[in-house]
Amino acid sequence: MTAVTTSSALATDRSDELTLLGLVGQLELVAFTRLAADSALAPSLDQRLRLARFSAGAVARLDRIFDRIRELGASPQDEVARFAHVMDDFDVRTPSSIWSERLLKAFVGYGVADDFCKAAAAGLAEETCTLVNEVLDGASHADLVVAELGAAGADDDVLIARLALWGRRMVGESLGVVQSLLQSQPGLARLVTEGAVIRGEAADDAGHPDAVGRLFGWLTAEHTHRMERLGLTA
């Protein structure tokens, strides 16, 4: 794997690694704030407590990312600050009006963002790749969302239809965030492509696999799986 990485014309460098770590760190910080606000608004004490624990967990994950950035000789705050407003547009454009929409928004939005980070992490050397995957796998509050939305929609076809529509809107907005990240941060596109090279995906005439093109298909498929867990049509 090392041989492929170093021989590739696309080979990524430390600055790309730091870019991805900065993005993951910022997303954990956003997740902390978001889940804490969800906790404050939760309709029951049980949900409030569970969301509080997920929120605190995001801070622990953030600290693991910070440790790695420091190991690489950079400033965690500087790296995270580069993505200070990464979710702002998304949030402004998608005000949720009921609790189940709010839960679904985080589920879909973080799901897509986490998958994107994993796709980019595939282009990194093993140590950081493993760290990013561990951090993102620990981030899921999917079980709570599945249980709550399953219960909320069990006897309510109108709500199920409303949430399915909301999910489609959320995934569209989330893919828009990914698109804009790929444009503004070429290092992330390099990492996604490098991941495809490492996996040995077929290359085009220029010698590069069309990894960024395929990324959106994969993100959409993963979203569809998540919606299926909720019993919703993607």
Next chain:
Amino acid sequence: MTAVTTSSALATDRSDELTLLGLVGQLELVAFTRLAADSALAPSLDQRLRLARFSAGAVARLDRIFDRIRELGASPQDEVARFAHVMDDFDVRTPSSIWSERLLKAFVGYGVADDFCKAAAAGLAEETCTLVNEVLDGASHADLVVAELGAAGADDDVLIARLALWGRRMVGESLGVVQSLLQSQPGLARLVTEGAVIRGEAADDAGHPDAVGRLFGWLTAEHTHRMERLGLTA
């Protein structure tokens, strides 16, 4: 110490212990939510991150309280739920209009609440008393508040005067919360009095020290120390 506790007519019981643990747990949950909201509003990334860590710390402290409630054979959620709205009135009555007022509000309000809980914990058997004190001592984000407010007020006499006034209002409201807790939860008053018995404070003609009366003097003195750390007149 055990002899005094068991011989006293005021001796507290397990239900009083659970009452205090429920209150401390609820205050940690409120602190988590509050500090997370402070983090989201913080003017710099550094403050945002520090407040996020304090917020996550409140969840860890909450879990220690929950463990102890379970050890005593009770339901943590039930005990905490009894104090579901303990700070609601305080929050509604004291909307802060600037960042430094917001910081000071938490500093004063939690300071008084924590001191009150410590005064009540003094009436408990050693294990839970130690736990409550450890939890509350870990809760302080005083250093951040002192640094931030010190910097904010360094060259601004108008702000200093405004914050001193705000601090006086906050302590009045906070003592009102304590007053209402003592009235609605007689177990807490028993614990405060038991603490005075354990310390060997002089008793009145009925054989009880006037611990609740002295409590407000002590809370006010502690508040004055905190304000002095900020360079503010209490």
